[in-house]
Amino acid sequence: MSITFHMVTLAPLCFLLRHQLSDPAKPEFSSDNGSVVDRNKEKMDTKKLDEQKENMDPGASNGQVAGEPSCEFAKTFRYDRDSLKAKHVAEHACNSSTLVPLVEETSLRQLYGGEVNLDGVSQIDQHKEAASCDWESLISDASDLLNLESPNNTESFEKSVDPATTFYRSIKNAMQNMHSNCPVVSGEQVGGLSENLLTQPGEGCESMDAESHDIITGSSITDPTEKMEYEHLSGLYRGMRRRCLVFEMAGVRPKHLEENSGSDSSVLPQFDGNTTSNPQLVPTKRGNDSSCRVLPGIGLHLNALAATPKDYKIVNHEASASGRLLIGPSSSSNFHRPTSNQELFSNNLADNFMEREIDTVENVDFPVEDPCQESGYMANEEMNQCSPKKKRRRLEQDGEAEACKRCNCKKSKCLKLYCECFAAGVYCVEPCACIDCFNKPVHEDTVLATRKQIESRNPLAFAPKVIRASDSRPEVGEDFSKTPASARHKRGCNCKKSGCLKKYCECYQGGVGCSINCRCEGCKNAFGRKDGSGVLGTDHELEEDELDTTEGAVLDDSSQRMSIQSDFEQSMDSAPPATPLRTGRQLVQPFSSKRKPPRSSSFPSISSSSGFPASQPFGKPSFFPPPPKFDKHFECIMEDEVPEFLQEGSPAAGIKSSSPNRKRVSPPQRMETSPSLRSSRKLILRSIPSFPSLTTNQ
């Protein structure tokens, strides 16, 4: 049991460790091509492992339910690889005892660096004598334990563990464990050398290397060669294990979850939006509704982990506000790091998974209050009997539609950009009316592969569609919503008939004016025309054609326009409290050179909030559309790109930092140089990979 717990509590740490081991100079994730093929292959292999796991897991009440976690474990091991460099170091260590000290010390420092200040470090040596364990079997057992864990047991388990203290303790143990492995190489524990190691030093060491990390994460150990095979994909699945692991650990998957898992095989934990009132962890049916799950920022969550349970809860709370599951580079974080698109995607995906997992962990003991989750949950519970359209409308009317996309795809399998969910980087949720949907956690690999493929075709495919000119960045306190035209659609629209006055137009839908990038004809975009004229409400430049009775976008007079604009602004302002639109704007950071959108000054923008008022001032269809589709995107973006707490390091920033997606931004250097945030920084996974020097803070 203790091992199981360790795996849970240390999962985030492991994530951290892996990142820290990575070579900073090297892209965090391999963005090599042919990933699709490789992935397919890996998929197959993973499935095999899956099956094996399932066979080994008699406790699996539901094939898929139990299977996925198992699969995750397998994946975990495979993908959860340290950087090649790190591994090589380990391998060298295996072959040369002289390197051992370096490996141990360096790895330890890298692994725990200044991020994890644990007393356990000092005790490691004392435990080197500890008999090396058969980690494979141990972990296997542990994983089985997880699956077999009955709700009751789990419950008692949860109760018996104090998150804060246990986490601390677990880390220490894990560290000890890790060192108990290394000594084998160093000769300090020759007795513990496995036969494998003796016969295959390199692989053995690699295994150990893997074990040393996977032990913490609870991943099962597989053939080292396989690990190599998937190493380049390590980043993509980095967070998965934790998700599953956590879920399993949580072991509180309610019965109804299983009941619903028939068609919805995904069994990742989801929390009831009602957890507000119910402190109990209430995972809900997952798979389709995953996108509604809040994936708070990694860093925040990790911070939460490092913090006291109280802080934990608070952070989680706030972090959950955005309620979006980003699985792709659509998140703004992409713009903050000079990584490849693939990396971005992978990172984001991983992060999201990570977030999910961490979130789950947190929620084991602390309730989560998340509007999105709630809405998602409610949608699941209440909308099931409604037609997709009704669901959509209802949600939209509730202003919750923006929180969770729901598609209606029939042919695309939700694996193309046609699918709003997919395009938004979220999994399809239960309310979706899609047919033959593959955009589910169950098909993670497929989704990843597809996304990667699409990105290979168009690196910006998942990037925010609307960007904001840097020079138009508003001053603090300025309501950027007043200048929607300052934001521009990344590519511009191509409208022919809609006059850019309907939501067919992406610019209009995004609440931004058309720009020179647009190839639209007869542009009448109320947010600003291609020719640069007329930003509604700001300059009264609406011209006759805008006032024409075209398309019902009829405006009687400027005052009305103003009213509408007002409405629009209000809508912008009516963003959910957790949606730091303005804040985000203030903090938007420049795109990395790689991510810099074509022909634009590159500031991702949030054109509007997701909370357009349900009521329209004039009792008729508003000239302004309901929250533009991109809002959701923007929300995430803004949240992502708002490392305010990192930038300012102010106490207040701490609160803001709980915004869900901020995790992604976290500029490493800032974190490094912000002593006041040290405790938080410790567990900001997101930043870890790019940490220039983790050892400097020790």
Added chain:
DNA sequence: GAGTTTGAAACT
């Protein structure tokens, strides 16, 4: 709710 329109995405 069914059918149409629209334009982005995907394909050739």
Added chain:
DNA sequence: CAGTTTCAAACTC
């Protein structure tokens, strides 16, 4: 790169 097709959302009735 341009033209065409496919697709699903937006819209209309």
